[in-house]
Amino acid sequence: QVQLVESGGGLVQAGGSLRLSCVFSGRTLSRYSMGWFRQARGKEREFVAAIRWSGDYTSYVDSVKGRFAISRDNAKNTVYLQMNNLRIEDTAVYYCAADFQRYTFLTSSRSYDYWGQGTQVTVSS
Numbered sequence: 001q002v003q004l005v006e007s008g009g010g011l012v013q014a015g016g017s018l019r020l021s022c023v024f025s026g027r028t029l030s031r032y033s034m035g036w037f038r039q040a041r042g043k044e045r046e047f048v049a050a051i052r053w054s055g056d057y058t059s060y061v062d063s064v065k066g067r068f069a070i071s072r073d074n075a076k077n078t079v080y081l082q083m084n085n086l087r088i089e090d091t092a093v094y095y096c097a098a099d100f101q102r103y104t105f106l107t108s109s110r111s112y113d114y115w116g117q118g119t120q121v122t123v124s125s
Contacts, residue, residue, distance in 0.1 A: 002026040002114040004096050009119030012086055016123075020081040022096030022116060030074040033102040036081045037109055038092035038121075048094070049081060050106035059106055063089075086123045093118040 008020040024032065035050040049070040050059045058070055069082045079096060097112035105111045 002032070002098055004098060004114055004116035006094065006096050006116045006119040009094060009121045011122045011124060014086060014088055014123055014125055016086050017082070017084045018086065018121060020083065020094055020096075020119060020121075022079040022081075024077045024079065024098060027100075028074075029072065029077045029079075031101055032098040033100075033106055034070070034072060034079045035097045035099075035106060035109075035112055036070060036079075036094060037097060038090075038094045039118075040089075040092040043092075045095070045109055047107040047109065051079070052103065052106065053101050057106075061107075083121070086121075088123050088125055091121060091123045093120050 003025045005023045012018055033053040036048040037045050038048050039045040047061050051070045051072055067085045072079045095118045096116045098114040099112045
């Protein structure tokens, strides 16, 4: 059974940085495509970033391009989301998600079978 545990959230001022981590266990991370999603209070969950299991493709929502970077370290069973130049509108609970050898539709939450519990990111002015 795949388990995902996020960490690294917190309170940061606008313009600051945070790095989220998602520790993967139960299977071999290298076979799983990984995504980061977020849900702000009162809003639907939205796609943030994804990385294909093969490591040759990444995708980002337009609002974070140039500020966020997704990466994976299969040896450490961990996926990261480096978030720079944070904005107030980035405030949300951030979730990581996994799906076995998924090649397409990485931006859709329905593509992922496994989810973490989420970590809160709050950006203040």
